[in-house]
Amino acid sequence: MNVLGILLIFLGTLLIILGLDISGRIGQLGKLPGDILWQKGDWIFYFPIGTSILISILFAILFVIFNKLFK
Secondary structure: OOHHHHHHHHHHHHHHHHHHHHOOOOOOOOOOOOEEEEEEOOEEEEEEHHHHHHHHHHHHHHHHHHHHHOO
């Protein structure tokens, strides 16, 4: 498969996922177990550890798949 074709498929999939997240259809992204949220008065601290781990795992899987396609 052409490199440009694979890149366009990847970018299109990424845009679909981002569009669903922005429209609110994927409401749990950013509210996963392991995400830290501290509120004290007007001060809010949010650190999305669970979401970061999930995104890291997904990108690792995608990179392995693309690495096998280009060899």
